[in-house]
Amino acid sequence: MKKLSKTQKQMTETIGIDLGDKLSRYCVLDQDGEAVEEGTFRNQVSSIEMHFSGSPRRIALEAGAQSAWISRELQRLGHEVIVANPRQLKWITASDNKNDPVDARKLAMLARADARLLHPIQHRTAEQQSQLLVIRARDAMLRARTLLVNMARSAGKGFGQRLPPSITASFGARALACLPAELHTALRGLLEQIDALSLQIKIYDQHIGELAAQHPELEPLHSIPGVGTLTALTFVLTLGNAERFEHSRDVAGYLGLRPKQRQSGARDPQLGITKSGNGYLRKLLVQCSHHILGHWGKDSALREWGLAKSEGGKKATLRAIVGVARKLAVLLHRMWVTGEKYKPFPKMV
DSSP: OOOOOHHHHHHTOEEEEEOOSSEEEEEEEOTTSOEEEEEEEESSHHHHHHHHOSSOOEEEEEOOTTHHHHHHHHHHTTOEEEEEOGGGOHHHHTOSSOOHHHHHHHHHHHHHHOGGGGOOBOOOOHHHHHHHHHHHHHHHHHHHHHHHHHHHHHHHHTTTOOOOSSOOTTHHHHHHHHSOGGGHHHHHHHHHHHHHHHHHHHHHHHHHHHHHHTOGGGHHHHTSTTOOHHHHHHHHHHHOOGGGOSSTTHHHHHTTOSBOOOOBTTBOOOOOBOOOSOHHHHHHHHHHHHHHHSTTOOOOHHHHHHHHHTTTSHHHHHHHHHHHHHHHHHHHHHHHHHOOOOOSSOOOO
16 A cells, blocks of 8 residues: 655644634544644744644634634645634533543544534634724723713712713713712712713724725615614624625524524424624614614615514514514625615515
């Protein structure tokens, strides 16, 4: 039997990587599925180059906080990289024998058998990731401001004081002016931080507007009443590439807006949505759905469908809101692909 060269052996090897915070564990399987090497490497470019330079191999790792840049480095070295969806890997995540070496070996075994078992995901580019970070930073500041405002309102109520109802750039200053002197020491710093956060949020809004101007593909998406710049830009940056989805309806499942399924025999219960994928974009789509079905929503086929589904009580209304958000996700992707503008009442062919 002819012996394989070192390069040929590497071509038949599969690697599984269990990512850690500073150190990651890897396992190399040969063509027969036997572990031929195990070890650790630092989450640094130099360490990745030292351990994985050479002939191209198939490498599997789970999606996580550092998987984007590490997968890019491995691809730069010429490897086939599969980023697994951890929500779909119960064999690993729910195992009673879960540790880093075992996880790395299981990832390699799954990648060697069939990459589809890993339910691969596609990471965004570094540019898309950095632009999306602007939106996420704004959201973090918005949540921090809400927390501080709620704390200030609660503190004021304890002394019979009610703070201004609207949150503006001068909310903290106006609130401080209406509070008694004995509360100034306790709440002055907190209220000043609220105004500082409002200023930073406004700056982030300007940055988001500038980023949106760099994406002409947003123009058709803006034509949908209720879909603003923030939602349209987040949608495009989160999906990354319109062509990654063969069918527009697949976007709803990717964003966790598709109902769960537990069908068995004659039993097929109605369950809630999966809530997989990007939770922030899902929240924005639900907010758009509220607007479409709300008092100020413009008349359209989508609105009429949602209002018809909302008849029957609170649960029906909630299902209708999610249903409109699901249809909106599909519509946004379809308009992104075709470049067509929104038609409130599309003609049925």
